[in-house]
Amino acid sequence: MTEQQTIHLAAYWLPLLGCGVILCSWLAMRALRRMITTRQETPNEQIPTIDAEASGRSLIHSWDPRFKIIALLGFAFCAVSLQSPITILIALLLTIITLAIARIPWHRPLRRLLAMNGFLVMFLVVMPLTVPTHSGDTLVVFGNWQMLTCNLRGLELALIIIGKAWCVALLMEPLLATAPLGATLEGLTRLGLPGKISEMLLIAHRYLFVFLGEVQRMRSGMEARAFRPGRRWDTLRDLGNFVGMLLVRSFERTHRVYAAMQARGYTGTLPHHHQFRGAMSDWLQTTIWLGLGLGLVLVDRLGVGGF
Amino acid sequence: MHQLARNLHLQQDGPALYELRDLSYTYPNGQTALERIDLDIASGDRIAIIGQNGAGKSTLLKHLNGLLSVQQGSLAYKGQALLEEHLRRARLEIGLLFQDPDDQLFCNTLQEDVLFGPLNQGLDITAATAATNTALAAVGLAGAARRAPHKLSYGQRKRAGLAGLLAMSPDVLLLDEPTANLDPHQEEVLLQLLKDFTGTLICITHNLLFAYEICERAVVLDRGHIHHDYTFKELVSHKASLREHGLDFTFRFAESPMPEDLHADDQTQSPVRETHTDGHLAPENSPLIQLQDYGFTYPDGTEALIGLDLDISRGETLAIVGENGAGKTTLVSCLMGLRCGSGEYRLDGKQVTDTNRRDNCQQIGMVFQDSSDQLFCPSCYEEVAFGPRQLGLPNETIKKRVAEALGQTGLSGFDERVPLHLSGGERKRLALAAVLAMQPQILILDEPTAGLDPAGEELLLDILKGLDVTLILISHDLFFVRRLTHRTLVLHEGHPVQNYSTKDFFTDTNLTSLNQLDFTYRNRCGLEIMRLQHEHEHSHQHHHSHEHPHRHGDLVHNHLHEHEHEHAHTFSHTHRTEPDKPSQLPANSAQEPTHGHLPRADQPHDHEHPNHEEEPHKHEH
Numbered sequence: 001m002t003e004q005q006t007i008h009l010a011a012y013w014l015p016l017l018g019c020g021v022i023l024c025s026w027l028a029m030r031a032l033r034r035m036i037t038t039r040q041e042t043p044n045e046q047i048p049t050i051d052a053e054a055s056g057r058s059l060i061h062s063w064d065p066r067f068k069i070i071a072l073l074g075f076a077f078c079a080v081s082l083q084s085p086i087t088i089l090i091a092l093l094l095t096i097i098t099l100a101i102a103r104i105p106w107h108r109p110l111r112r113l114l115a116m117n118g119f120l121v122m123f124l125v126v127m128p129l130t131v132p133t134h135s136g137d138t139l140v141v142f143g144n145w146q147m148l149t150c151n152l153r154g155l156e157l158a159l160i161i162i163g164k165a166w167c168v169a170l171l172m173e174p175l176l177a178t179a180p181l182g183a184t185l186e187g188l189t190r191l192g193l194p195g196k197i198s199e200m201l202l203i204a205h206r207y208l209f210v211f212l213g214e215v216q217r218m219r220s221g222m223e224a225r226a227f228r229p230g231r232r233w234d235t236l237r238d239l240g241n242f243v244g245m246l247l248v249r250s251f252e253r254t255h256r257v258y259a260a261m262q263a264r265g266y267t268g269t270l271p272h273h274h275q276f277r278g279a280m281s282d283w284l285q286t287t288i289w290l291g292l293g294l295g296l297v298l299v300d301r302l303g304v305g306g307f
Numbered sequence: 308m309h310q311l312a313r314n315l316h317l318q319q320d321g322p323a324l325y326e327l328r329d330l331s332y333t334y335p336n337g338q339t340a341l342e343r344i345d346l347d348i349a350s351g352d353r354i355a356i357i358g359q360n361g362a363g364k365s366t367l368l369k370h371l372n373g374l375l376s377v378q379q380g381s382l383a384y385k386g387q388a389l390l391e392e393h394l395r396r397a398r399l400e401i402g403l404l405f406q407d408p409d410d411q412l413f414c415n416t417l418q419e420d421v422l423f424g425p426l427n428q429g430l431d432i433t434a435a436t437a438a439t440n441t442a443l444a445a446v447g448l449a450g451a452a453r454r455a456p457h458k459l460s461y462g463q464r465k466r467a468g469l470a471g472l473l474a475m476s477p478d479v480l481l482l483d484e485p486t487a488n489l490d491p492h493q494e495e496v497l498l499q500l501l502k503d504f505t506g507t508l509i510c511i512t513h514n515l516l517f518a519y520e521i522c523e524r525a526v527v528l529d530r531g532h533i534h535h536d537y538t539f540k541e542l543v544s545h546k547a548s549l550r551e552h553g554l555d556f557t558f559r560f561a562e563s564p565m566p567e568d569l570h571a572d573d574q575t576q577s578p579v580r581e582t583h584t585d586g587h588l589a590p591e592n593s594p595l596i597q598l599q600d601y602g603f604t605y606p607d608g609t610e611a612l613i614g615l616d617l618d619i620s621r622g623e624t625l626a627i628v629g630e631n632g633a634g635k636t637t638l639v640s641c642l643m644g645l646r647c648g649s650g651e652y653r654l655d656g657k658q659v660t661d662t663n664r665r666d667n668c669q670q671i672g673m674v675f676q677d678s679s680d681q682l683f684c685p686s687c688y689e690e691v692a693f694g695p696r697q698l699g700l701p702n703e704t705i706k707k708r709v710a711e712a713l714g715q716t717g718l719s720g721f722d723e724r725v726p727l728h729l730s731g732g733e734r735k736r737l738a739l740a741a742v743l744a745m746q747p748q749i750l751i752l753d754e755p756t757a758g759l760d761p762a763g764e765e766l767l768l769d770i771l772k773g774l775d776v777t778l779i780l781i782s783h784d785l786f787f788v789r790r791l792t793h794r795t796l797v798l799h800e801g802h803p804v805q806n807y808s809t810k811d812f813f814t815d816t817n818l819t820s821l822n823q824l825d826f827t828y829r830n831r832c833g834l835e836i837m838r839l840q841h842e843h844e845h846s847h848q849h850h851h852s853h854e855h856p857h858r859h860g861d862l863v864h865n866h867l868h869e870h871e872h873e874h875a876h877t878f879s880h881t882h883r884t885e886p887d888k889p890s891q892l893p894a895n896s897a898q899e900p901t902h903g904h905l906p907r908a909d910q911p912h913d914h915e916h917p918n919h920e921e922e923p924h925k926h927e928h
Contacts, residue, residue, distance in 0.1 A: 265427030
């Protein structure tokens with residue numbers, strides 16, 4: 001049994017470190033947000049189009065969506081099963097290289113990370129304070145504040161979780177952005193996903209933008225009549241009316257869209273129009289990716305090379 | 308060649324493409340939408356189905372495509388009822404263009420969407436792609452095939468919806484309000500596309516000028532019944548029928564000279580200049596709204612407004628015109644405080660900043676283009692009371708204001724009605740009432756006539772003329788611009804191009820090429836319809852003098868006879884318009900505007916009467 005190691009720091013380090021972390025996070029978020037908002041594709045665009053980069057040209061773009069789904073999802077599963085920070089770092093590095101090969105503009109993956117970082121930062125704060133102490137752990141104590149003893153193993157675990165989350169999130173870009181969403185979903189259907197689900201996803205993606213446009217216009221309509229969210233009961237009632245009207249409008253649109261589909265011959269199944277031809281290069285790329293993923297898992301589990 | 312691969316079109320049995328007999332339809336809530344409709348539509352007909360909101364037009368259109376099942380009576384397409392396999396195949400050759408293109412474009416790219424129909428028709432991917440490319444090229448969207456629908460402008464989406472139908476080479480095209488929310492340029496593009504369509508065309512629209520260009524037959528619906536089935540020319544030349552069904556749009560032309568007449572002045576245009584009034588207004592010295600070097604840039608870098616200087620005085624009426632995307636709505640959003648741009652903005656002398664811009668709504672009210680965007684309460688009373696309640700007014704004042712606003716907009720007694728169930732015109736007026744209840748100093752109207760039938764437009768015009776506010780009007784409807792405003796700001800790609808009196812705007816011949824503010828076809832149709840309306844039959848006493856041979860005993864001789872009799876003849880005349888003295892009659896007056904023709908109808912008169920001798924007639928000898 002190895003003894004726990006304790007590092008004693010003066011109490012003033014706690015607010016200093018806290019402020020430092022908050023300041024760094026704020027600056028990083030601000031820089032990211034600025035970088036992202038200046039690269040928005042259309043005015044008022046609140047969410048990016050998933051397949052906005054589908055028309056690009058790269059190895060990833062020319063990859064058959066079915067193979068791409070198997071390879072990248074397989075690699076993602078391998079990445080989340082890693083335990084060593086070093087192997088996770090390698091997985092992250094491979095993901096970033098994939099992004100570079102796919103020539104995806106950096107603001108897209110950064111935006112994705114920004115959306116999830118607020119949640120992930122909580123792990124950084126909570127886990128060092130809450131993981132159970134094991135033998136061999138290193139603890140940091142600030143002055144006499146025993147209650148706020150930080151366990152560096154908790155910090156390491158938080159970083160591992162963040163690394164895995166980043167890896168999977170970044171992999172979604174080459175997976176979803178490098179082919180038309182219809183092709184990706186059709187690929188998923190060919191791999192066994194029920195057709196109804198992929199049709200619903202496809203239509204949901206299309207109408208997300210229409211829905212957001214309606215939300216914006218209705219919000220402007222309320223603001224133009226002096227609406228300010230407050231703590232009064234009236235606010236709850238007004239917001240209830242707002243949400244209710246959105247639901248009614250969406251419900252009515254659903255009927256109209258279905259009618260429009262029927263009017264053009266829809267009988268329950270969207271026609272398939274993407275042609276898939278598994279070439280040797282698709283097999284090769286898939287094998288490489290799955291090989292890399294499994295290799296990382298082996299290294300991670302067997303501790304090859306001291307990892 | 309791709310046409311060869313398409314499933315064979317259904318054979319037509321019988322003379323009519325559609326045969327509707329005693330067709331009735333009642334919605335689950337008990338509302339009767341159609342009642343005993345008898346209608347034959349031949350192949351190649353170009354029909355406008357017109358009528359007021361709620362007349363049953365959309366319900367009829369949905370029957371023609373089989374989207375609604377026949378409840379009572381019968382409907383046959385190519386000789387067979389629209390059921391099962393016949394319905395499935397019929398839908399593949401009957402194209403329906405929905406009013407809102409977002410309903411129609413349900414795929415993630417334009418190409419996928421247009422491919423949808425041809426693939427359902429059974430074309431292979433190569434043939435379907437060829438049909439798609441042809442259709443997209445026909446509507447001028449060949450370069451946008453891979454774009455997502457939400458990244459297209461409204462006009463582009465409308466054309467994309469049409470491309471989705473054209474790719475299916477339909478026999479029948481059903482159009483539901485095809486021009487709703489389109490600017491004049493886009494409207495004319497659509498018009499040309501539909502003129503080129505050679506199949507059967509059935510269109511429901513309030514835009515009779517548009518329908519006049521593409522339709523030959525008019526079916527007038529009124530509360531579920533067919534009231535008239537005319538040729539379109541007969542309909543528009545029969546003003547009484549139009550007025551009876553709330554479709555008389557000639558109030559637009561009757562009171563003031565057409566822009567062409569104004570163009571005749573051929574005034575030389577000056578560069579950008581400020582003209583505050585044309586004499587109708589007496590604005591105070593300090594502007595109510597003052598913008599200096601004002602700009603607005605969207606997060607993606609699109610400059611929506613650039614270097615705008617604008618003063619609006621109290622009591623002034625200003626029109627903001629320009630093509631779609633010119634920055635009109637962005638400008639009024641900034642004025643409302645919904646957005647914050649760069650440069651200086653003063654409202655009633657007070658600097659508007661990012662922190663206080665949300666207070667603007669206490670002085671400025673805005674009616675949105677789509678009134679549904681600002682109606683969300685369960686009753687009309689709640690809707691109108693929403694604004695005053697947000698301002699923190701006492702209940703008694705709110706009640707008083709609601710009653711006043713509903714009365715002003717002709718909605719008294721609507722308190723408990725559900726806004727969602729109102730007609731388009733009523734909703735527009737309710738949105739106006741909701742704004743008026745806040746008693747704004749400035750009223751902004753964004754495309755107030757969009758989706759209104761002519762009767763609704765006329766009513767709205769009367770309401771707006773009676774308001775005592777500073778008015779800012781965004782509209783493609785030049786009639787409203789002319790009737791309601793005295794100054795016009797022309798925007799083009801975010802720049803103020805002109806800022807002058809509305810009178811000068813109407814004489815400005817330079818705007819068409821720059822701004823796509825091309826209203827020429829509307830004016831052409833309007834004049835044509837006016838001409839038709841003044842070519843009608845009079846039946847009245849005529850005094851004739853003529854010679855003809857007749858017998859007195861054995862004597863046959865000729866001499867002059869004079870007699871009076873009544874007979875009808877087609878008579879052309881024009882309204883007597885005095886440019887410097889517009890009609891004193893209100894636009895919605897039941898009385899005809901002053902007009903006359905010589906000789907007067909109430910006095911016997913003579914005129915050339917060919918073949919009178921051959922007609923049987925009697926007179927004393």
